[in-house]
Amino acid sequence: MSPRRSYDQYCSAARALDAVGDRWTLLIVRELLGGPRRYTDLHADLPGVSTDVLASRLKDMERDGLTTRRRLPPPGAAYVYELTGRGRELLPVLQALGAWGAAGLGERRPTDAVRAHWFALPLLRGLREAGVGEGLVEVRLDEGAFHVWPGAEDRPVYGDGPAPEEPDARLSLDTGTCEAMSRGVLSLRDAVREGSVAVVGEGLPAKLLREG
Template sequence: MSPRTRRSYDQYCSAARALDLVGDRWTLLIVRELLAGPRRYTDLHADLPGVSTDVLASRLKDMERDGLATRRRLPPPGAAHVYELTGRGRELLPVLQALGRWGAAELGERRPTDAVRAHWFALPLLRALEAVGGSVVEGLVEVRLEEGDFHVRVGAVEGPVYGDGPAPAEPDARLVLDAGTCAAIGRGEAGLAQAVREGRVEVTGEGPLAKALREA
C-alpha cells in the first residue's frame, strides 16, 4: 500500500499543524494503545474494535512517516514485527490525558454498543494517581477490575506508561475496584483518595504510593 497524500489545513497555526499529524480518525487511539509499549499489528487491531485493517495500516504508515511511531522486528523466538512510539509520539501522553479529562463529561453510563477493555481506564487512573502521589512519588501499580487486570507506571519518564495484565514485577501498590468506580474517578465525580477512604478502592502494598493512597 503506497502512502496516501497528506491532507493539510494549510494554516500557519501550531494547533492546525498538530491536527495535520494526529487529527485523522483513529490516530490518537492508536497512540493510546502504543503508550503501553511495543504492540503487534494483530494486537492493535484486536484492541481497536471498529477499525478496518486498511485504515489501521494506513494510519500506522502515516505515523511512521511523520516520526510518531516506528516498526521493528523482534528477535527470535518472537520474530514478529511490532510498532512503538518515538519520543515525539510519546509526547502526546499529556495531550491524551487532557483530552480524556475534557471528554469525561461525555462518558456517562456505558451503552450496550460500547466496547470496553480494562486498560482503557489506565490513562485516567494514572492521572488520578499522579494527583495523589505528587511528582515525588513514582512506582508500579497493579489494578484489578472485573473486566481484567492492567498496570500503570506512575512517574515514568520513558518507556511504557501502562500495560495490559498483571504487573511484570512486584508492584508498589495493588488496587482492586470496579469499573463503575474507575469511570467515576475518570469523570471527576469521585477523587481516588476519597474512593479509598469510602472503601470503594481496596489498596494493598507497602510502597510509597500505597502509603500515600491510604494516608491521603
C-alpha cells in the same frame, strides 16, 4: 502511501492536527503508550477500525515520526509498532482530552466496547492527583488487570495484565467505581477513603493513598 493532507495554516494547532487529527490516530497512540504492539494486537484492541484504515494510519504515523516499526528477534520474529519520543510526548495531550471528555462520558452504553487497560490513563491521572508520582502500581478490575508507572518518561506508562514484578501498590476496584472516576465524579483519593478502592502494599504509592 497517500499524500499528506494539510490544513495549510501557519498555526501550531493546525500543524498538530495535520499529524494526529485523522480518525483513530490518537487511539492508536493510546494503545502504544502501553509499549510495542503487533498489528494484530492493535486491531483486536481497536474494535471498529478496518484493516485498511489501521494500516494507513500506522504508515502515516511512521512517516510523521510518531512511531517506528521493528522486527522482534526469534522466536517472536514478528513486527511491532512503538512510539518514538515525539509520539510519547502526546501523553499529556491524551490526558487533557480525557479530562475534557469525562463530562460527556455518561453511563456505559450496551454497544460500548471496553478493555481493562483503557482505564489506565484516567487512573494515572488520579494517582498523580493523589501525589503518587513514582513506582509501579497494579490495578485489578472486573474486566481484568493492568499496571501503571506514574513516573514513566522513556518507558511505557502502562501495561496490560498483572505487574511484571512485585508492585509498590495493588488496587482493587469494581467497574462502577472505575467508571465514576473516569467520568470525573469520584476522585481516587475519595474512593480509597470511602472503601471503594482496596489498597494493598507497603511501597510509597500505597502509603500515600492510604494516608490521603
